[in-house]
Amino acid sequence: MISLNVNQKAYQVDADPNMPLLWVIRDIIGLTGTKYGCGVAQCGACTVHLNGEAVRSCVTKVSRAEGQKVVTIEGLSNNNDHPAQVAWNEENVPQCGYCHSGQIMSAAVLLRENPNPSDEDIDSAMAGNICRCGTYLRIRKAIHSAAELQRKELSSR
Numbered sequence: 001m002i003s004l005n006v007n008q009k010a011y012q013v014d015a016d017p018n019m020p021l022l023w024v025i026r027d028i029i030g031l032t033g034t035k036y037g038c039g040v041a042q043c044g045a046c047t048v049h050l051n052g053e054a055v056r057s058c059v060t061k062v063s064r065a066e067g068q069k070v071v072t073i074e075g076l077s078n079n080n081d082h083p084a085q086v087a088w089n090e091e092n093v094p095q096c097g098y099c100h101s102g103q104i105m106s107a108a109v110l111l112r113e114n115p116n117p118s119d120e121d122i123d124s125a126m127a128g129n130i131c132r133c134g135t136y137l138r139i140r141k142a143i144h145s146a147a148e149l150q151r152k153e154l155s156s157r
Contacts, residue, residue: 001014002014002015002017002062002066003066004024004029004062004065004066004070005068005069006031006070006071006072006075007071007072007074007075008069013029013062014028015028015062017061017062017063017066018061018062018063019061020058020059020060020061021048021050021057021060021061021062021064021065021070022046022058024062024065025048025057025070025072031072033072033073033101034046034057034072034073034101034102035098035099035102036058037058037099037102037130039058039059040058040059041056041058041059042128042130043099043102043129043130044056044099044102044103044106044129044130045098045099045101045102045129045130046058046102047101047103047106048070048105049069049070049105049108049109050064050065050068050069050070051068052071052109052112053109054105054109071105072101072105073105076104076105076108082104082108083146083147083149083150083153084104084108084111084142084143084146085104086146086149087142087145087146087149088100088103088104088146090142090145091138091141091142091145093135093138093139093142094135095131095133095134096132096133098132099129099130099131099132100131102129103126103129103131103139106125106126106129107126107142107146109125110122110126111143111146111150115147115150115151115154116147116151117144117147119140122139122140123140126140126143
């Protein structure tokens, strides 16, 4: 049995330690917001947070996550109100939507590390996330909007 902490909830899973974290999250735990895109860490659809860092769960062995803090798109916020989630909706970013859980998870790390990113910062941080529909300009706009929302939240505290 492998002990996992996913979205602040403890799980004991019976899985091969070499199984990708993605399949444990989706098939054993039942959280399907994290998507399978390529299986080789090239598209970013499977991005989750492991101890606060964006990782590609399709190539991350579940044994690496044992005893660590895993956050999926379902656990990023309590009410889908993380600034990136709000901005994604306000800017109508998704077209097909398949890649956007991974996009949002990567954007959340960027915004935590750089609360006022430039276009270049965004392009660099998001380079590992592919959007087959090509919504990159809307993604960039949403990240700028999320940064502004985040600044407003911090100033109102």
